[in-house]
Amino acid sequence: MNERQKHIRNFSIIAHIDHGKSTLADRILEATQTLTKREMEEQVLDNMDLERERGITIKARAVKLDYTAPDGEEYVLNLIDTPGHVDFNYEVSRSLNACEGALLVVDATQGIEAQTLANAYLAVDANLEIVPVINKIDLPSADIQRCRDEIEDIIGIEAQECPAVSAKTGLNIQSVLDAVVELIPAPTGDESKPLKALLFDSYYDSYLGVVVYVKIIDGSLKVGDKIKMMSAGQTYDVVDVGTMEPFGLKSCGELHSGEVGYFTASIKSVGDTRIGDTITLVDNPTSEALPGFKAAQPMVYAGIYPADGSRYGDLRDALEKLKLNDAALTFEPETSIALGFGFRCGFLGLLHMEIIEERLEREFNLDLITTAPSVIYRVKKRNGEEVMVDNPSNYPSPDEIEAAYEPLVKASIITPTEYVGGLMDLCQDRRGIFIDMKYIDTTRVELHYKLPLNEIIYDFFDALKSRSRGYASLDYELDEYNKSDLVKLDFLLNGEQVDALSFIVHEEKAYARARRIAEKLKENIPRQLFEVPIQAAIGSKIIARETVKAMRKDVLAKCYGGDITRKKKLLEKQKEGKKKMRQLGSVQVSPEAFMAVLKLDDND
């Protein structure tokens, strides 16, 4: 290994949400003098507004820091930030593969949580040196020793000597930098071998095209190289190569083994840059791609429609723009009788879905109607055909179905012991299959369940939080498909089926869910000029019904003193509301009412 390489440290910070990952990153940036406090924008790494607001990292980011150790040695530290949510596990694992070590941040007041464990396991899988960092020691309820013991007992890594810091106040930050230099190994690649680089992130820039973040494992990459993406198969000419400085990209012409940087190559869409792909040279290729590559696979689907039908084109443009930067987002045009033209969108998970919805509404100023999220069901038909169904409207009719299968997840829940009963009830209620329960210590328990994904996406997380007063944490990964007694529940307004309200549900749950949604519909559908029967049906069998009585009265205002403007405004308001109304058969329903029906909570 050459001298240059010996002075590189590539590392990530991993943590459960809110344990202080971003704050620690900020302090490291400060401490390496990369940024002075004054220059610093809070949480430089989280660039997106949404990220800053939610305090989570959505996309991976990387930054190169120049650090002079107390002994005078100069180091290059590449800090690779990772998304901190289960939806983005694959992205996390790829980012971790670009590193040799990880700082595992644990909140001294909370101890280990579900995502602490999940992330630690990902780091172990990636063969990283894990350096625990105990954070928030300035808080009165901090229990540093308990944290050290937990880390040793549960994860099995040495933690008695690990840094204990307050990222908020800056206390003991130097000990973190010392640990990075001393404990995290330098990258081991061989510069003389053919180029082998890991693509761990990319984003679209309207001037540069796609900017690709890479870790050079072996060999080197320079401007003018003809490269090949090994899984995607395309080849490109490298236009620019450089490093990610805290304030932006900086060209350097060439990257060498062990280094982390970026390149551009006139790539048009992030869809062409698959995270986890291996990059090599066309003329002198590496013999073997890096292991572990997976194409992005959406797990959750929902129909997204513009509240104002005339903005369909805007919605399409917006989705296309988001797609430029989000290879995991998929969308296909779909038509609903009730909602008009929209898109069936695929997401990595619920958070991913929420983020896309919020970005569409915020950055593109769209009002949306989103149907209930759905998973992909596998249906074996009597005629031998097998179909994958991501839209309840396409679910085969009961007499065509031989067997139906739904995806399960392996869920891990960490909770204080007093909530175990309630959470086990919840999992039971959500058709969970108990696997095991482990005591982390005398106060906390780790529960393992197999749960149908369609129960998870049905407000499971909110229910979990409300039943544990916010203390329980959840992590899950996709498991197998299981045969299941599924039915498609349809809703009829005034005798006409509203396709956008249909969903797939387990037979046992169908009656309760049908009644609840029928009640919600009754509450939320404004009274019309005629009586509106609401029916819930499985096939042709009606299993619940409600009625919205006809409207009988609206305001009998006095046209006072010839001031007809009030009346005009009132009617205009009514009309304005009507414009947004969706015609569900012969019934008009506002987008708000529609969304209210789909948003059910645990208390319903």
Added chain:
Amino acid sequence: MTMIDFIKNNDKSPSFLGIYIHIPFCRTKCLYCDFCSFVSRSDGEREEYVSALLKEIEARGTKEYLVDTIYFGGGTPSLLSSKQIGRILSALRENFVVCEDVEITLECNPMISKRDVEEAVPYGDGLDLRDVEDVAPYGVEGYFAQLRRIGVNRLSIGIQSAIDSELKLIGRRHTFEEAKRTFFAARESGFENISVDLMFGIPSQTMESLEISLRQFISLGAEHISIYSLQLEEGTPLYRLQDRYIIPDDDVVASMYENVVSLMKEAGYSHYEISNFAKEDRESRHNSKYWRLDEYLGLGVAAHSDFGGKRLENTKDMAKYLSGECVENELVIGESEREFEFLMLGLRTSEGISKSEFLHRFGIDFDVKYGEKVKKLEKMGYFWQNDDRIALNERGFEVSNMILAQILDFDY
């Protein structure tokens, strides 16, 4: 010949004009009131306003029109002295051409207290009393007699309810007994055309209590009864306090309305507009102008006009008004907006709109443009129509906003 007959016989003549005079003072503000009114503290304040009003009348006077209705609304116009009202009427007669059989309506508080009358007929404060010959005995009767003498021939008394506890809840400061006394004092003083207001959907009201009120009102023998539902307007005290009251829900209010309509019919009143009922030939001529898109000029603070093809709005700012800045907003109403207004207002009346008039006015075949939508609603039982006229029926009146929102063309 009444003006209604006149209008009927002569089609619509653009040379007629209604005048609305806004008197924005009240003793106290009712809890539901969202209209432009100020709690009047002093007689000087009112006098200053009357002077400004006289100036506006002079400035906006025109002899091009025949004034056939004058309406004093408020606020509480009866807070003015008969002398002040007399001066306003004189000014109108000087600056406009006023018909001989003009309808002059004055809105009147059901409780004209002794204090009101004493304040209203100020003695020895330097006012010229030449044209008020008989101010004695300064009682309510005397006040009404003066009003009759200066030409006021119609009163509109805001009684609202016959149940005192209901009156109290909405911030009215009179009892039904007092209102009755005022009503009969007006009769005694020679008013043959009196309208009273009845409100439904008010806090604590029930079907039964409303019926009691209505029967009381009918037994007063009023020529005209306006019956409208309470509206909770944002910004009013009642709106803020609504959770503290038991306010009848929409279904009850709808039943109240239905009951009111049938009782009024039984009592011999015609339901000529959504919230107005009249004995034969006693329809409000002035208010009918609003519904027919006839021209009217609104004078005073916050008054609205539909005049010379424009809708005008006077300033709501009293200080501005007193300094002589009257009209604040001028809106030229285009052809299609007129069409919208024509339907919106015409469909408030039981005679509805005439398709031939519609064609004449806008050059549009009503059936071609609206027939489809109307037919659907007619099938649901909300309209009636004959060869020429189309109107909402009683059921349609109840949900008129919803119906209008469905059929009207808002792209004006």
